[in-house]
Amino acid sequence: MRAIMSSEWLKLRSVTSTYQAIGVAALTVVLGMVWTFYVSGLADERGSLRAAAPEQGFLPLVQISLAVLGVLAITAEQASGMIRTTLTAVPKRGTLLLAKAGVVAAVTFVAANSIIILTYVTSRLMAGDRHLQFNESSVANDLPMLLASGLSVTVLALVGLGLGVATRSTAAALVSVVSLLFVLPGIANYLPAPWNTRVAALMLPNLVPQIADQRLSRRLGDGFLPPWAALLVLATYAIVALAAGFYLFRRRDA
Amino acid sequence: MVRCDDRPPYLILYRVIELKRLTKRYGDTLAVDDLSFNVEPGHVTGFLGPNGAGKSTTMRLILGLDSPTSGEALVNGRRYTSLSRPMREVGALLDASAVHGGRSAYNHLLCLARTNDISATRVSEVLQQVGLAGVARKRVGGFSLGMKQRLGIAAALLGDPGTLMFDEPVNGLDPDGVRWIRDLMRSLAKQGRTVLLSSHLMSEMALTAERIIIVGRGKLITEATVAELTERYPSLEDAYLALTASSVEYGAAR
Structure with a gap:
């Protein structure tokens, strides 16, 4: 297992797509600075305003770029046929998938948290003591939200990996990830009450504030799920996608 | 079961490919049909057959990439997928372009x-x-x-590894490379390894292989030494064409 993980780690490190995915995700830091610069200017004119925290506002960029990393970890092999070479070296498919999942999880967790924390720190430093609302709560208060955000990125990357294994197609896996992140939550909002809130509470992006025990949104109000349940639902997304991938991966001819 | 040269039997048993009534069906087509043969160490075994005869499928089945519909393929007495460090026992080249570019x-x-x-x-x-x-x-x-x-x-x-399989390794090689492959195959076999080699170049095969296995439509047609075949027919090519005349059928397998 250790040997296979070290191989998978090298696989990620030795292709440019990994650096491109992390690079795009890291644009969040720059966008966060631009945003803070903009709202700071407004605050200097008006005195105070309610601005969204950049690490929350730009979180979808981190989520989608690193989900791409998870998808490509398997679909790049399937598209090139490299998967057959890999399976000749590692015929135990469950072990291979587990090693891939472990490496994708570790890389995306470290990358996402670094990006989120860097965005957090630079924006707060730039904001100084202006009244922008997002910079007025304590680090201890913000920490659950930051950790939940980082965790959601890792879960999305694992969902991408699982769906990539299952669909064997980069496009199909990416469309599924985008649906989970943007399309389904949008649809859930338009369900008749009380189902809009009930379903929306289970949507992947809405789990982040619920894990941090914060309001879902102005319209949806407080979440339905206590933090532990939201965390469980988040993990379930990754587990279900990986289990589906594993089931098909083990049965299918390579 | 394996009689060959003067090495102790335990060594020989550990370098053998055994096919036992191996069968693979894709939908309606039988790609490999009740195929049984052994590949033994000490010489190059040529694996011949028209396009779609099931040669590549047979190799994929041996490597556990595809799972057989019935029967089994064993390497050194074990299924490939049960080997923990398979590259140390079997080396295979199936598709040279199956790499991440x-x-x-x-x-x-x-x-x-x-x-x-x-x-x-x-x-x-x-x-x-x-x-x-x-x-x-x-x-x-x-x-x-x-x-x-x-x-x-x-x-x-x-x-x-003690066992090697090559599917059309001379494709795309220059005359220098073709000569190199021929010498490599023969020296690997001379070292006591089991070498299974598929190719459509009859003249090349006549120079490289000592034993020949010919398949057609997934079935075993002939298993003989090159010497036996060239005794009965003017050349290996004539032998091949005569023996496979009734089994040329395209698109039988992937």
Whole structure:
């Protein structure tokens, strides 16, 4: 297992797509600075305003770029046929998938948290003591939200990996990830009450504030799920996608 | 069951491919039909048959990439998928282009080596052996087919395995490369290894192989030595054409 993980780690490190995915995700830091610069200017004119925290506002960029990393970890092999070479070296498919999942999880967790924390720190430093609302709560208060955000990125990357294994197609896996992140939550909002809130509470992006025990949104109000349940639902997304991938991966001819 | 030269029987048993009533069905087509034969060490065994005869499928079944509909394929008495470090027992080249084009030759081999606890020194060694040491750090995407074949052969040799399988390894090679493959195959067999080689170049096969297995429509047609075949027919090519005349059928398998 250790040997296979070290191989998978090298696989990620030795292709440019990994650096491109992390690079795009890291644009969040720059966008966060631009945003803070903009709202700071407004605050200097008006005195105070309610601005969204950049690490929350730009979180979808981190989520989608690193989900791409998870998808490509398997679909790049399937598209090139490299998967057959890999399976000749590692015929135990469950072990291979587990090693891939472990490496994708570790890389995306470290990358996402670094990006989120860097965005957090630079924006707060730039904001100084202006009244922008997002910079007025304590680090201890913000920490659950930051950790939940980082965790959601890792879960999305694992969902991408699982769906990539299952669909064997980069496009199909990416469309599924985008649906989970943007399309389904949008649809859930338009369900008749009380189902809009009930379903929306289970949507992947809405789990982040619920894990941090914060309001879902102005319209949806407080979440339905206590933090532990939201965390469980988040993990379930990754587990279900990986289990589906594993089931098909083990049965299918390579 | 295996009678061959003067090495102790335990050594020989550990370098053998056994097919027992191997059958693979894809939908309505029988790609491999009740195929039984053994491939023994000490000489190159040529694996011949028209396009779609099931040669590549048979090799995929041996490597556990596809699972048989019935029957089994054993390597050294075990199923390939049960081997914990398979590259040390079996080396295979099925599809030279099944590599990630963005990775360097060195990293590609190192990724494979790590899964089987093979050292980086060995990676450099095989790169030297196949004549790719000079382009080891170049991206595989820029390689010619001949260079990719050499890379695939390097991967097969990585674990210094007792059993080797090559599917059309001379495709895309220049005359120099063809000669090199011929000498390599023969020297590997001379070292007491089991070598299974498929090719459509009859003249090349006549020079390289000692035993021949001919399949058609997934069935075994003939198992004989090259000497026996050239005794009965003017040449190996004539023997092949006469024996497979009734089984040329395209599109029987993937």
